Each structure stands twice: as structure tokens, then as C-alpha cells.
Amino acid sequence: MTDEFSVAHPCADCGISTSSTGNIFKVTDDLWQRVAVANRKVPAAYLCLNCVEIILERKLMPGDFSEDMVNFSYRFPRNALLIERMGARFEELRARYVESENALPIMWYWLSFADEEKGFLGVAIVRARSIDEAITRAWELGINPGGEVQSSKFEQAPEFEAYENQLLDKTQLEDAGLI
Numbered sequence: 001m002t003d004e005f006s007v008a009h010p011c012a013d014c015g016i017s018t019s020s021t022g023n024i025f026k027v028t029d030d031l032w033q034r035v036a037v038a039n040r041k042v043p044a045a046y047l048c049l050n051c052v053e054i055i056l057e058r059k060l061m062p063g064d065f066s067e068d069m070v071n072f073s074y075r076f077p078r079n080a081l082l083i084e085r086m087g088a089r090f091e092e093l094r095a096r097y098v099e100s101e102n103a104l105p106i107m108w109y110w111l112s113f114a115d116e117e118k119g120f121l122g123v124a125i126v127r128a129r130s131i132d133e134a135i136t137r138a139w140e141l142g143i144n145p146g147g148e149v150q151s152s153k154f155e156q157a158p159e160f161e162a163y164e165n166q167l168l169d170k171t172q173l174e175d176a177g178l179i
């Protein structure tokens, strides 16, 4: 099974990349209807925080954010303003999620990092219960180089054991016969 997350996700109003500026969030359905669907010929696919607040003529508040995973996953970087607007909402959603996650089996995660400027940044191999825990674990271990992540997970992966909790570059991956 593969999770993928990339591309620019441009704001429909100002055109900035919402994903590379830490502008990934979901508001409640009602609010999205108001800012992104009503009064538009074409509904917006993405809007940045700034443009949502311009349309609303007010700041976003914790209660405006939905329970969607993008609002509590470590997979999605948030800029300082978004973190401020979410307030305690992030911790609240995250705590609930972590509780439900504790019941999941531990799997091997292959995390491949890349960014637009530098390209491929390396692969981290960790064991975790979810993609989110895997990314958090990589941060804690200091083996998460940032950028965008693509992941694959495996129930059994004996070939990973010697490389657990390491960040591997292309040469190391080739030498290890992993790519």
C-alpha cells in the first residue's frame, strides 16, 4: 500500500502553493461552502489561510477547523500563522487520534523524502503504527530531512532490519540492495 502526497495545490485566489507554504488545513463544510463554493462560478479546490480570511473578513478560529486528518497529522506542515489560528484544536484532534492509533499493528515504513529544490533527500526506515507515527518517529530520531514524503508500509520486511532508524542516501540504498 502506498500513500502519496505531493504537488503544489495552488490557492484559487492568490495562486500560491498551499502545500509548500504550510497552508494545508480544512475548515468545516459550512464554512467551506461559504468561502469556496458560494458566489463563485467555479468552486475553489484550494484556498490559503490569508485568502480565506479576506473572504470571511475575520480571522479563523479553532472551531472553524474540521476533524479532517490534515488538521492533526504531522504529515502536513503548518506555518506559524496557521498554528496560531488552530490554537488548541490541533492538540485536541491529535490526542483523540493517537488514542485510536494505539490499537493498530506495528508495520515497517519506508519514508522517501524529496523537495522541489534539492530533489531526493533520502529514505528513512522506521517501525510504527501509522504513517503519522512513522514521520513523528523520524523527526524524533533526527532522520527526517523535511520536504515532501512518500511512504510505503510492509507487514514483513526482514531486509529492513539492518537499516532501521537510519536515513539512507541513494548510494547507501544501492549498496544495501534496497533500490
Ligand SMILES: [Zn+2]
Pocket: 011, 012, 013, 014, 015, 016, 047, 048, 049, 050, 051, 052
Ligand atoms: Zn491565497
